[in-house]
Amino acid sequence: MGRSPCCDESGLKKGPWTPEEDQKLMNYIQKNGHGSWRALPKLAGLNRCGKSCRLRWTNYLRPDIKRGKFSQEEEQTILNLHSILGNKWSAIASHLPGRTDNEIKNFWNTHLKKKLIQMGFDPMTHRPRTDIFSSLPHLLALVNLKELLDHGGHTSWDEQAVRLQAEAAQMARLQYLQCLLQPPPANNSFGAGSPSNLNDITDMETINLLSSLCSYQLDQNPPQYPGANFEPVQDHNSIPFSHLPDLQTYQTPSLNNNKDMVNQAEDQFAVVLSQGQNSPNNPWNIPSSSNTTPSPTSMAPPVAETSISNTMGDACSTSSFGGVANSAWSELLLEDSFFNEIA
DNA sequence: AAGGCATCCAACCGCAGCTAT
DNA sequence: GATAGCTGCGGTTGGATGCCT
Numbered sequence: 001m002g003r004s005p006c007c008d009e010s011g012l013k014k015g016p017w018t019p020e021e022d023q024k025l026m027n028y029i030q031k032n033g034h035g036s037w038r039a040l041p042k043l044a045g046l047n048r049c050g051k052s053c054r055l056r057w058t059n060y061l062r063p064d065i066k067r068g069k070f071s072q073e074e075e076q077t078i079l080n081l082h083s084i085l086g087n088k089w090s091a092i093a094s095h096l097p098g099r100t101d102n103e104i105k106n107f108w109n110t111h112l113k114k115k116l117i118q119m120g121f122d123p124m125t126h127r128p129r130t131d132i133f134s135s136l137p138h139l140l141a142l143v144n145l146k147e148l149l150d151h152g153g154h155t156s157w158d159e160q161a162v163r164l165q166a167e168a169a170q171m172a173r174l175q176y177l178q179c180l181l182q183p184p185p186a187n188n189s190f191g192a193g194s195p196s197n198l199n200d201i202t203d204m205e206t207i208n209l210l211s212s213l214c215s216y217q218l219d220q221n222p223p224q225y226p227g228a229n230f231e232p233v234q235d236h237n238s239i240p241f242s243h244l245p246d247l248q249t250y251q252t253p254s255l256n257n258n259k260d261m262v263n264q265a266e267d268q269f270a271v272v273l274s275q276g277q278n279s280p281n282n283p284w285n286i287p288s289s290s291n292t293t294p295s296p297t298s299m300a301p302p303v304a305e306t307s308i309s310n311t312m313g314d315a316c317s318t319s320s321f322g323g324v325a326n327s328a329w330s331e332l333l334l335e336d337s338f339f340n341e342i343a
Numbered sequence: 344a345a346g347g348c349a350t351c352c353a354a355c356c357g358c359a360g361c362t363a364t
Numbered sequence: 365g366a367t368a369g370c371t372g373c374g375g376t377t378g379g380a381t382g383c384c385t
Binding site: 016037038050054058089102109 | 371372374375
């Protein structure tokens with residue numbers, strides 16, 4: 001497998017393109033097509049290597065390139081596709097007309113990745129980070145500052161630290177549970193401990209987590225996730241992804257009945273398990289269509305995921321965890337109000 | 344106003360896959 | 365099958381710009 005020597009050749013210009021060079025390249029390609037990139041520079045009268053010409057054309061000069069800020073829809077598409085495809089920028093770009101792989105890659109690295117990290121999600125797996133406790137000192141500092149500002153510092157540091165540790169543990173449980181409830185990407189390249197197939201979520205640990213989660217005393221001293229003090233959403237139009245199940249207002253008859261919540265969630269698992277991996281209720285079914293760009297009306301998750309997530313949402317809205325632990329967590333990354341609170 | 348720092352993004356580098364010989 | 369050449373892709377770099385002190 002030989003490497004192209006073109007860029008190593010001396011005497012060829014490198015660096016930013018001048019308007020004159022752009023014009024030469026455009027004129028040539030519009031007349032003749034690019035043909036062989038290696039031969040193109042000479043034919044077009046450019047002192048560049050073919051690779052540089054190709055890059056300049058595909059990333060900048062191509063007439064169908066869309067410029068400007070990424071829309072929220074595009075952001076969402078990138079998030080969705082990246083959760084399935086990983087760093088396959090060209091594949092992702094093929095679903096975003098007018099956007100180049102380079103542009104998407106830059107956008108990911110400068111915006112979306114940071115959002116995920118700050119939210120406590122692993123940008124590679126799109127799942128909650130398991131090392132949540134490593135960020136505890138930072139969270140403690142944030143919340144302590146907030147407490148001081150809100151309440152004049154009536155709570156001691158130790159008391160807050162103890163409370164926050166309990167809350168962080170609870171949140172870790174929530175995130176882990178949510179991790180289990182999410183479908184894995186196609187290549188399934190997660191680290192140790194991630195569920196690799198449906199059977200992996202049937203263990204007692206999952207059920208114990210559910211029980212633990214639901215037995216938490218939500219009505220007494222509801223936990224406060226730093227920066228996530230959400231008021232119930234009144235204006236649905238203010239949510240950028242209003243097509244999603246509304247977790248704040250969704251009500252089940254068993255909202256305050258922990259036992260029913262556990263039963264409901266376990267029943268949901270049972271349905272999925274009894275119907276097997278190919279069940280339409282199985283949230284682990286990955287859409288096979290190559291055109292995965294979601295339309296607003298097709299964004300609702302599979303039945304099982306919706307139901308369980310709503311169960312989670314009930315608990316979460318009661319416990320002020322709302323924005324963090326629902327199954328549509330990625331949508332929240334785009335909700336600036338939420339993100340700014342965290343930051 | 345000026346210097347330092349952070350962010351953005353166009354462009355480069357090097358590897359991998361494919362095809363031709 | 366081995367080798368060479370070409371293209372595409374993803375990671376990284378560095379200059380330009382903006383922001384902060």
